[in-house]
Amino acid sequence: MRSSPARRLLPVRFRPPLPSRLASLLALVLLVGPLEGCATRMVRSPIIDRTGIQVDLVREVRGFTTRPRNFEHPAIISVERLKNILNAVEVETGVGKKGGSVVRQPAFHPEIVEMTARAVAEAFAEAGPDQEIGVQAIRKEMRLGVFHRKTLTSFLAYMKDGYLYLVLRRIDWPIPKKDEDDRLPEPRRDDRPMDFRVVSGEHLYYAGPQSLEIDWQDPVFRKPYRLPGTTRGSKRRRVILEQAPLPKSEREAGAGERIDIGDLSPEQLRALADLEEDRRQGRITEAAYQRAKRQLLRKR
Numbered sequence: 001m002r003s004s005p006a007r008r009l010l011p012v013r014f015r016p017p018l019p020s021r022l023a024s025l026l027a028l029v030l031l032v033g034p035l036e037g038c039a040t041r042m043v044r045s046p047i048i049d050r051t052g053i054q055v056d057l058v059r060e061v062r063g064f065t066t067r068p069r070n071f072e073h074p075a076i077i078s079v080e081r082l083k084n085i086l087n088a089v090e091v092e093t094g095v096g097k098k099g100g101s102v103v104r105q106p107a108f109h110p111e112i113v114e115m116t117a118r119a120v121a122e123a124f125a126e127a128g129p130d131q132e133i134g135v136q137a138i139r140k141e142m143r144l145g146v147f148h149r150k151t152l153t154s155f156l157a158y159m160k161d162g163y164l165y166l167v168l169r170r171i172d173w174p175i176p177k178k179d180e181d182d183r184l185p186e187p188r189r190d191d192r193p194m195d196f197r198v199v200s201g202e203h204l205y206y207a208g209p210q211s212l213e214i215d216w217q218d219p220v221f222r223k224p225y226r227l228p229g230t231t232r233g234s235k236r237r238r239v240i241l242e243q244a245p246l247p248k249s250e251r252e253a254g255a256g257e258r259i260d261i262g263d264l265s266p267e268q269l270r271a272l273a274d275l276e277e278d279r280r281q282g283r284i285t286e287a288a289y290q291r292a293k294r295q296l297l298r299k300r
Helices: 018-035 079-088 110-126 248-254 266-280 286-296
Strands: 041-050 053-062 090-093 101-106 132-143 146-160 163-174 196-198 204-208 211-214 236-239
Touching (some): 041 110, 053 110, 079 110, 110 132, 163 196, 204 266, 204 286, 266 286
Antiparallel strands (some): 041 053, 053 132, 090 101, 090 196, 132 146, 146 163, 163 211, 204 211
């Protein structure tokens, strides 16, 4: 009897059960998905952590790629010049309250100016061209010789096109006692936790409701500098006028001024949009709007 030929044995490819294959596919999607259209995240590298002051170098990362920012870092700026700049920065609160009062005050309490200037000067010397500086300055407030509370002043800083930019976020913000031992809120571009506006003027130009573009290399900052109407280190209240008249000199200064929108930087366009919104919502007077607009669109 003729035996049947031996059956050829073929290698059998192992196929995992369906649930395992689905799990592997899901893991691949989760791995690849974020790389194609993931949101930008902020990566912070701490460089200074001292009593009362914390400073990070902050960069934007999408997937595994750092966003190019082309900042003028590292940069050398003296502590004394930074002190004069910080002492010149003022803010106003209560701007949106019609018929109420505005409080104008220094953005940086005198007690934190020295340590903040030293830390920022160090940070600029260490920062790379794609890193901005995130600062958290803490002040202990004393009453009758006894510790009463802590306050936080926080901001972002960077240099570009020959100007120093300050993006303020918290100004002497009372830290809740229950949060004093927790991680403090970091300054973020997409967050405006306090309602205040910067005071702009010559050498400290409007770059947004809470941002300044500062001509930091100007000789004026070799010594203490004050904006017109300065509080000289104290708080001051004034009554808000429903509609402050625009002075004739300012009307004439703005007459015939033509600006090509294509000449504006993305930062100027964003600041202009914020300014228009503030005027529409009645948060600033027409005089303040025209003055800030001229500073924003000025020819350099």
